[in-house]
Amino acid sequence: xxxxxxLAVEDLSVEFRTRSGVVKVLEHVGFSVDKGETxxxxxxxxxxxxxxxxxxxxxxxxxxxxxxxxxxxxxxxLLALNEHDLAEQRGRELSMIFQxxxxxxxxxxxxxxxIADVLVRHGGATRNDAPRAAIEMLKxxxxxxxxxxxxxxxxxxxxxxxxxxxxxxALACRPALLIADEPTTGLDVTTxxxxxxxxxxxxxxxxxATIFITHDLALAAEYCDRIVVMHAGHIVEAAxxxxxxxxxxxxxxxxxxxxxxxxxxxxADMASIPGGLPDLRxxxxxxxxxxGRCERRLDECTQPLPQRTMGExxxxxxxxxx
Amino acid sequence: xxxxxxxxxxxxxxxxxxxxxxxxxxxxxxxGDPAAYFAGLAASPQAIAEIRTKLGLDKSLPEQFVxxxxxxxxxxxxxxxxxxxxxxxxxxxxxxASAELTLFALILAVAIAIPLGxxxxxxxxxxxxxxxxxxxxxxxxxxxxxxxxxFAYVFYYLLQWAPAPTGRLDVFLSPPTHITGFYLxxxxxxxxLETFWGALRQLALPGxxxxxxxxxxxxxxxxxxxxxxxxxxxxxTARASGLSPRTVIFTYAFRNAVLPxxxxxxxxxxxxLGANVLIETVFAWPxxxxxxVNALITSDYAPVQGFVLTxxxxxxxxxxxxxxxYGLVDPRVRLDS
Numbered sequence: 223x224x225x226x227x228x229l230a231v232e233d234l235s236v237e238f239r240t241r242s243g244v245v246k247v248l249e250h251v252g253f254s255v256d257k258g259e260t261x262x263x264x265x266x267x268x269x270x271x272x273x274x275x276x277x278x279x280x281x282x283x284x285x286x287x288x289x290x291x292x293x294x295x296x297x298x299x300l301l302a303l304n305e306h307d308l309a310e311q312r313g314r315e316l317s318m319i320f321q322x323x324x325x326x327x328x329x330x331x332x333x334x335x336x337i338a339d340v341l342v343r344h345g346g347a348t349r350n351d352a353p354r355a356a357i358e359m360l361k362x363x364x365x366x367x368x369x370x371x372x373x374x375x376x377x378x379x380x381x382x383x384x385x386x387x388x389x390x391x392a393l394a395c396r397p398a399l400l401i402a403d404e405p406t407t408g409l410d411v412t413t414x415x416x417x418x419x420x421x422x423x424x425x426x427x428x429x430x431a432t433i434f435i436t437h438d439l440a441l442a443a444e445y446c447d448r449i450v451v452m453h454a455g456h457i458v459e460a461a462x463x464x465x466x467x468x469x470x471x472x473x474x475x476x477x478x479x480x481x482x483x484x485x486x487x488x489x490a491d492m493a494s495i496p497g498g499l500p501d502l503r504x505x506x507x508x509x510x511x512x513x514g515r516c517e518r519r520l521d522e523c524t525q526p527l528p529q530r531t532m533g534e535x536x537x538x539x540x541x542x543x544x
Numbered sequence: 545x546x547x548x549x550x551x552x553x554x555x556x557x558x559x560x561x562x563x564x565x566x567x568x569x570x571x572x573x574x575x576g577d578p579a580a581y582f583a584g585l586a587a588s589p590q591a592i593a594e595i596r597t598k599l600g601l602d603k604s605l606p607e608q609f610v611x612x613x614x615x616x617x618x619x620x621x622x623x624x625x626x627x628x629x630x631x632x633x634x635x636x637x638x639x640x641a642s643a644e645l646t647l648f649a650l651i652l653a654v655a656i657a658i659p660l661g662x663x664x665x666x667x668x669x670x671x672x673x674x675x676x677x678x679x680x681x682x683x684x685x686x687x688x689x690x691x692x693x694x695f696a697y698v699f700y701y702l703l704q705w706a707p708a709p710t711g712r713l714d715v716f717l718s719p720p721t722h723i724t725g726f727y728l729x730x731x732x733x734x735x736x737l738e739t740f741w742g743a744l745r746q747l748a749l750p751g752x753x754x755x756x757x758x759x760x761x762x763x764x765x766x767x768x769x770x771x772x773x774x775x776x777x778x779x780x781t782a783r784a785s786g787l788s789p790r791t792v793i794f795t796y797a798f799r800n801a802v803l804p805x806x807x808x809x810x811x812x813x814x815x816x817l818g819a820n821v822l823i824e825t826v827f828a829w830p831x832x833x834x835x836x837v838n839a840l841i842t843s844d845y846a847p848v849q850g851f852v853l854t855x856x857x858x859x860x861x862x863x864x865x866x867x868x869x870y871g872l873v874d875p876r877v878r879l880d881s
Contacts, residue, residue, distance in 0.1 A: 279784055311786065320780065388781070391781070
């Protein structure tokens with residue numbers, strides 16, 4: 223596997239201004255994705271996975287503000303691009319798939335048109351060719367009877383079908399990077415596998431880098447090369463998938479694994495992680511945002527977090543790793 | 545689509561029937577005796593009784609009703625007691641005046657309110673958003689007759705920019721050849737610029753008064769609806785696909801946001817039909833509103849019934865149009881038929 227990073231995020235911090243104060247949603251987040259590689263961002267709800275993706279794509283809510291960091295992509299810093307230049311890149315060079323495919327599609331526009339819109343916007347097809355190109359894309363995501371389905375509205379299609387349409391929109395212009403934000407949440411298990419296989423296959427064909435956001439560690443392990451574990455806006459551990467499963471080093475990763483059902487873990491052995499995410503509005507947040515829930519806490523844990531290299535491409539941010 | 549229209553049309557029939565019954569009962573049950581009114585103050589009871597017989601008011605209510613419905617089916621709305629003219633012809637000649645005023649106000653309001661609402665939503669929190677808020681607040685807090693009177697006072701009496709509030713056209717101008725009954729359209733079609741300008745000048749003050757009144761709910765609904773849609777998932781998808789801001793705002797957001805605006809448009813239109821009565825009185829506009837008010841004051845049944853019936857038919861037609869527009873915009877509505 224080539225080790226050229228398609229996307230390198232460094233020192234990314236994001237704040238949200240809310241009525242009840244400033245929320246430090248992301249702090250010094252850094253990771254990279256190589257060409258052709260699939261990296262999972264895992265963590266519980268509210269850990270900042272989606273916000274990381276939105277910040278990279280430049281589609282944060284108006285309340286969200288990037289306060290530091292760079293996101294190097296194709297030789298340019300995405301975070302420094304103006305909205306116009308970034309919009310040129312979105313959909314063409316970097317694409318995103320969302321959860322809830324039904325609401326993520328325009329409810330009153332024929333799905334074929336929605337694919338065609340993206341193609342026309344990025345010069346992937348002329349206005350006249352676009353309908354045919356859209357049908358080609360529908361074929362590619364294996365939608366049966368694509369000519370007829372192109373004329374359908376999202377409400378006439380199943381959730382799995384809608385997600386295929388989303389994939390077709392995202393991949394229409396052959397992007398170099400795909401961010402899939404919980405693409406299978408809300409789909410049944412068989413559809414889930416079909417969609418994941420489809421993403422994996424199309425990404426593999428095009429040598430595309432993929433970031434897969436999920437809270438499902440088992441799914442991440444099955445489809446991803448590396449896993450990046452997030453907790454409360456920090457990256458706590460990054461490791462090759464197999465390595466992380468065999469030897470989790472961060473206490474949070476270990477707890478997360480213990481809470482994941484698998485072949486060897488029975489439901490009775492599964493443990494939930496005690497406590498919850500700290501209130502990110504606090505001004506006196508501890509250096510390690512997991513320390514409040516951690517059983518291995520030491521006195522050093524109040525010091526700024528170290529980045530310890532535990533093996534090849536295995537980094538953990540912890541004073542007392544396992 | 546056709547099925548949808550037909551089914552809505554079918555549901556409209558009972559409402560029309562209901563209106564016929566209600567208008568009939570209402571005018572009969574209201575206090576005031578038209579026979580006594582027409583006989584004059586000095587009339588003897590015998591004279592009043594004669595007039596009553598002549599008008600058919602001595603028959604029982606069911607008999608009167610049957611006669612009324614029979615006349616309706618022949619397109620006969622009865623004669624006005626005060627003018628002696630058939631109500632149908634009077635309404636037919638006066639309706640274009642009201643329609644021109646209402647549509648002028650509505651088009652003006654839509655032309656201002658929708659861009660204003662869209663801009664206010666897209667540029668939330670900026671000066672244009674605040675302007676929108678001030679305009680909508682002012683619009684809802686000023687009653688339409690008050691705006692009308694104020695305008696007439698300021699622009700006619702004080703500034704003399706506007707012509708006297710005395711109807712559709714200056715007395716020195718002759719009305720254009722009758723084509724649609726809308727003076728603006730007729731004079732434009734016949735190339736009579738002088739009349740066009742004269743009609744527009746007369747139309748300006750009452751039209752703007754009504755537009756200000758209807759602008760507020762439209763702008764407010766457009767803004768709110770746009771804000772809701774702009775925050776939705778599919779707009780995020782559109783932005784994530786790099787679609788241009790123009791496509792995102794107009795093709796994706798606005799088309800979705802326009803549905804509640806259409807509903808509001810229907811409501812505003814009905815408010816305007818009601819506001820017509822007031823504004824026509826203020827500006828001596830020879831429309832059906834003024835006609836109905838005069839008829840009501842003189843206890844003249846037939847024109848009042850004719851007016852209410854015309855309004856009811858207009859409402860029904862309006863709702864049909866709204867349903868049709870809804871079906872055009874939203875594919876999900878078409879399925880319901």
